[in-house]
Amino acid sequence: TPRIFSGIQPSGGMTLGNYLGALKRFAEKQDEGIETIYCVVDMHAITVWQDPAKLRHQTREIAAAYLASGIDPARSILFNQSQVSGHAELAWIFNCVARIGWMYRMTQFKDKTAGKNAENSSLGLLAYPSLMAADILLYHATHVPVGEDQKQHLELTRDIAAKFNHDYEQDFFPITEPLIEGAATRVMSLRDGTKKMSKSDPSDASRINLTDDADTIAKKIRKATTDPNPLPGTLDGLKDRPEAKNLINIYAALSGESAEKVIAEFAGAQFGTFKPRLAELAVEKLAPITAEMNRYMQDPAEIDRILGEGAARARAIAAPILARTKEIVGMIGSQ
Ligand code: AQP
Numbered sequence: 001t002p003r004i005f006s007g008i009q010p011s012g013g014m015t016l017g018n019y020l021g022a023l024k025r026f027a028e029k030q031d032e033g034i035e036t037i038y039c040v041v042d043m044h045a046i047t048v049w050q051d052p053a054k055l056r057h058q059t060r061e062i063a064a065a066y067l068a069s070g071i072d073p074a075r076s077i078l079f080n081q082s083q084v085s086g087h088a089e090l091a092w093i094f095n096c097v098a099r100i101g102w103m104y105r106m107t108q109f110k111d112k113t114a115g116k117n118a119e120n121s122s123l124g125l126l127a128y129p130s131l132m133a134a135d136i137l138l139y140h141a142t143h144v145p146v147g148e149d150q151k152q153h154l155e156l157t158r159d160i161a162a163k164f165n166h167d168y169e170q171d172f173f174p175i176t177e178p179l180i181e182g183a184a185t186r187v188m189s190l191r192d193g194t195k196k197m198s199k200s201d202p203s204d205a206s207r208i209n210l211t212d213d214a215d216t217i218a219k220k221i222r223k224a225t226t227d228p229n230p231l232p233g234t235l236d237g238l239k240d241r242p243e244a245k246n247l248i249n250i251y252a253a254l255s256g257e258s259a260e261k262v263i264a265e266f267a268g269a270q271f272g273t274f275k276p277r278l279a280e281l282a283v284e285k286l287a288p289i290t291a292e293m294n295r296y297m298q299d300p301a302e303i304d305r306i307l308g309e310g311a312a313r314a315r316a317i318a319a320p321i322l323a324r325t326k327e328i329v330g331m332i333g334s335q
Helices: 016-031 052-068 086-095 100-104 107-113 123-137 148-167 214-223 242-255 259-265 271-297 300-329
Strands: 003-008 035-040 076-080 143-145 177-179
Touching (some): 003 016, 003 052, 003 123, 016 035, 016 052, 016 143, 016 271, 035 052, 035 300, 052 076, 052 271, 052 300, 086 148, 100 123, 107 123, 123 148, 143 148, 148 177, 214 271, 242 271, 271 300
Parallel strands (some): 003 035, 035 076, 143 177
């Protein structure tokens, strides 16, 4: 039976990219009646130093974003990663299965160390994909909904599962399938259409945050980098226009229409006409989520209670899988 796992890092506030590429689809999967396990991956966040008070706040904010976008703790498991120690335990075993060279090849590691001395980044940042494999395989998850940017890490999860199964002559870990679908699997920066929209981008103008108010959203879209030409009538005409393509994709994902339909609707329009329409749509779709997030954030104790309860349910699924893994590896245990 299918089981879905996915996570979001509390390394900043949620962006429109996280929402369209991940969160929005998480709720859809839950509503399809599939077993869903969703995590706030705080252990991933500290691969880059986080201020402790901010980390706590951001963890609750990501949990609030999950809840506000329709994740129902009665139907999905919602928890923060560090409360279930099995993630760290399985990650260690995977650190011994995965090869260092696999980690150096990851484009996220290269991007995050670009222009810096990679030798000075944390060992955790390099090993990040091994912990991600543990997150998924600790629950024998079969499907992982993510944005396009995580595709390479998921391939590594499959490689780790396959190597474990091969090294220990077992058919134990499933080979997980990525679920990358929809118009906005890769939302790009509003300042540079070749870079992904990211919560850790130093420029706040590059992204829409789920906590931005209507005026801020409208202003960021108005100021978004674009070329001077009017919109073409077909997707072909967007080929060498990454900024225009990005705004059309965002419109399509928010409205639930196909990008083809959106581009046909705005054929020949100037950005001066299109941008206010996009801003209006973004505000209409995001304002209710922002309001719900704010409502949840009024009661941090309730968020912590939900996370604690989710962690207990996650532990119950993970415990026999972890115990069996250790047994396969040859570790003595009393369970
Ligand atoms: N720009 C994006 N477009 C579509 N999907 C995206 N995701 C992230 N950015 C985009 C998806 O959001 C989920 C959670 O991502 P994450 O928080 O675990 O880390 P990330 O992918 O590294 O996202 P950020 O915002 O860029 O965080 P930082 O800046 O801390 O690295 C994933 O499913 C991801 O695909």
